Amino acid sequence: MSHTPFLPLATAALVFAGSAALAQTSYPLTIENCGQSVTFTRAPQNAVALGQNSAEIMLLLGLEDRMAASAFWPNSVLPELAEANAEVEVLTVEFPTLEAVLSRQPDFVAAMLTTLLGPDSTVANRGDFEELGIPTYLSPSACSTALDAGDAYGSREELWSMELLYKEIEDLSRIFDVPDRGQALIDDFRAREAALREQFSENEDLTFLFWFSSPSPADDAYLGGGNGPSGYIADILGGSNAIRTEADWPAVGWEGIMAADPTVFVAAQVDRNRWDLDTAENKIEFLTSDPTVSQMDAVRNGRIVVMSGAAMNPSIRTLYGAEQVAEQLQALDLP
16 A cells, blocks of 8 residues: 655645644743643753654654654654754664754754653653753653553554654644644554555454564574554554553564464564564564474464554554555455
8 A cells, every 4th residue: 555655845835825824822821731731931942852752753754854853763764754854863763862852952852652751761750951041842642651561662542543743743843833734644644544445345354473583593582562563553554453461562482473373463563673583584584494483373474564663652653553564465365
């Protein structure tokens, strides 16, 4: 399945010409975010984005000239954003230090995960920035999880929804005073989401298993949990997640994976180069060569697809991941 990419901002401006524009932001602006009230006296001019999703939303909104830096990139930037992203410094593709973030003198810090901006984060908590008068924003997807499941990323009782992402885009577009750009992006995503749901009918026997990575074949595999973004991808394609745990990122042994017996194996391509099994190629090599795992029905019948690892995080990339898998489903021998 193909989709029409988000319109360049100059083209998007033409789309809005002749129609009523959204009201410009009036400052001071107060945003309710993850249980906190955050006030902005003006649009940020030197923002730091902690996490790929925060950075890519800003880039899609055409804000690269107001970004001081970004960090934490499990995958390369979207190709259509590469030129804009080249104007923004990447502190690290892993977790940055608080000192590195502050060295860029940010006037706003946005983060996609509580591990990047939360009470137990190794980077910082929101109070660290508030004491310095720097407003912060945490993705609604990150603070919609329960944090008592023994998982640093939390768990979900209900299926993650793109509505959380649309809220994030709306908030950021208001904070930066580009509400028309935000609405255009939301409209584009809603249309693409609807097109996928129309293409795939519900199939209760269709299950997907999403493998993010593993330190080695002998270790448990980090998988996409049942109600997280991976579950959303399975749902939008008419199926369900073979992993039923409420934790967003369960670590599951291969006996448990074989017992789940998915219809389709989704091997994530992770570009960070931390473990050998970050790459989809090495995942597929293990799946097809291991004497036991290779006997799984999905593997024996070649029902393995590749998807960007970033799509397994609650982010704009989740929809892109659903489109990636959708394209590959057409060629599979599905029961």
